[in-house]
Amino acid sequence: MSNLQWPELIIFTILFALVTVLGFMASRWQRGSTLDHLDEWGLGGRKFGSWITWFLLGGDLYTAYTFVAVPALVFSAGALGLYALPYTIVVYPIVLLPALRMWSVSRVRGYVTPADFVRGRFGSPILALLVAITGIVATMPYIALQLVGLEAVLRTMGINGSGIVGHLPLLVAFVILAFYTYQSGLRAPALIAFVKDILIYIVILVAIIYLPSKLGGWSHIFDAAATKLSAKSPATGKPAGSILLTANNQLQYATLALGSALALFLYPHSLTSVLASRGRNVIKRNMVALPAYSLVLGLLALLGYVAITAGVKPLTNAATGKADGNTIVPVLFDSQFSSWFAGIAFAAIGIGALVPAAIMSIAAANLWTRNIYKEYIRKNATPAEEAKQAKLASLVVKLGAVAVIILIDPQFSIDLQLIGGVLILQTLPAVALALYTRWFHRWGLIAGWIVGIGWGLIMLYGIPNPANGKQHFGGSALSLGNLSLLGWHPFAGSAVQIYVGFVALIGNLVIAAIVTVIARQMKVFNGTDDTEPEDYHTDEHDKNLRPIGVH
Amino acid sequence: MSTVKHDGKVRGFQFSPWNLLLIVPLLVLVTPLFNMDGPRLFGMPFFYWFQFLMVGVGVLSTWIVYLMTREKPTVDAPDKLSVEDLDEGDAR
DSSP states (O other): OOSOOHHHHHHHHHHHHHHHHHHHHGGGTTOOSOSSSHHHHTTGGGOBOHHHHHHHHHHHHSOHHHHHHHHHHHHHHBGGGGGHHHHHHHHHHHHHHHHHHHHHHHHHHTOOSHHHHHHHHHOOHHHHHHHHHHHHHHHHHHHHHHHHHHHHHHHHTTOOOSHHHHHHHHHHHHHHHHHHHHHHTTHHHHHHHHHHHHHHHHHHHHHHHHHHHHTTHHHHHHHHHHHHHHSBOTTTSSBSOBSSOOTTTHHHHHHHHHHHHHHHTTSHHHHHHHHTBSOHHHHHHHHHHTHHHHHHHHHHHHHHHHHHHTTOOOOBOTTTSSBOGGGHHHHHHHHHSOHHHHHHHHHHHHHHHHHHHHHHHHHHHHHIIIIIIIIIIOTTOOHHHHHHHHHHHHHHHHHHHHHHHHHSOHHHHHHHHHHHHHHHHTTHHHHTGGGTOOOSOHHHHHHHHHHHHHHHHHHHHTOOBTTTTBSSSOOSEEEGGGOOBTTBOTTTTOOOEEEHHHHHHHHHHHHHHHHHHHHHHTTOOOOOOOOOGGGGGOOTTOTTOOOSSOO | OOOBOTTSOBOOOOOOGGGGGGGGGGGGGOGGGTOSOOSOBTTBOHHHHHHHHHHHHHHHHHHHHHHHHTTOSSOOSOOSSOGGGGGOOOOO
């Protein structure tokens, strides 16, 4: 606990206290008739307008971990780390139309989770359960990663203790978060997101103007980074990376960007923010305005190169004894900014961890309540009982995430997050495609899910990482030469890499289609569709809309 | 299969040709287009500033689609693509 950075710590603590007060006050903000209903607690009353939705979605999609990990990837691998930019460019045009349909059908039928929709569309509790479990499993490590981001900041400020003491501040922060989320539901992160984003924008604008001028301009920064990245790594004998893509990782870059974009709105928490909005035009306006964050993210990614030029060395994590690459950006701020401004920057990242963690835990709690508790444990739960159950579940989810960080190596939660992205992508046919067509048979979708998840996991397991000596789960880039179809290697010898999630999704779709054709031939019952074609087009001002938050 | 709602409005699958503009930003996935160092802008290699430029292209495309479709939240024409017919006429 030596060399504590007091000015930074004080500013960090003050801003943290401010958002805590906001979090508790949020329960009274834009309140509905009751908080004892999932429409109110879990979706903020389904009435957020363009601005709130913008901050909420932005707070949700651009997390503390993104802000810390993307520059860290650029720092260590170069151009490949910039995939986050095309990913956020293509995501909004791709999801605009499906998100509108999802909003409408959910508004009419009272759906709160993607699994609710699948349940209604196919009349299949099993398929809905698979979607719900995938959502929860993929979200949990995502929450844990917010803690990784928060911890990177805390460690840079000198709170770098070993063992349980080193985790204590993290625990305190999360207990606070857990309680105001419990009390205020989705309104808490919505309100706090304002503070977070204003801080983030200030910090990034300053960083991106001030740092390059201090370090000799962009031209010098890119040249210095190119020199450093092309040096051969002692572990692998190859260059660590380059400032342009190589012949072998171009396909990986494109498929990773596309796969991540497709996965993004399948994550239950991003859907939560979409469903919380007031109407279709709110969502459309947001898909236009959200790329403002893409610019921020792209500029942040470049801080990885700035850090190389500034000669930043990652801190050693006292709890694991290993260098923590995620401390790159905090250390850069710490070394280049005056301490009060570094304090603001750290608060921005720290608060940036709370907003998505709150939304994610609410989304996971909604999934648990609607698709497991109500479906299998207490079929006739009242809306008030549902809300109670979801509040409790949100506590459990957050404690689980803290336990993951404290008990196991944070690196493990990064691996889990990598796996989570591949898993959530496998719900695309059942959730996103089902918004457009019921051509796929429910048993086809179940079979596709099993194959996609299984194959995805097998491929991830087989990827080593020579740079840190790991044998398995070393990354998401599969060499086409290692692609195996039941022992047959169609691209033997090729070193071109591709994103595992993308390959697994193709397998998923092929199997889903084959089983669908077979099931149709055998005239297997395909469940009852609760939704009507016109459900997909309702808007906020339509007559006969379902009332919100009514018991 | 009926698309007539009780209030007398007919709503089916709606498709606006403007939606095709949403394909334009996908160009950023074609890496050979921009995976090069020059020409540099403000010292930034082409690879980087091209992708920043594409953020603007993405915004523009999505914005045009929003402007052109916001006034017609629902259409009163029959279902043009008739995707629902693929459902084998499930009992409704």
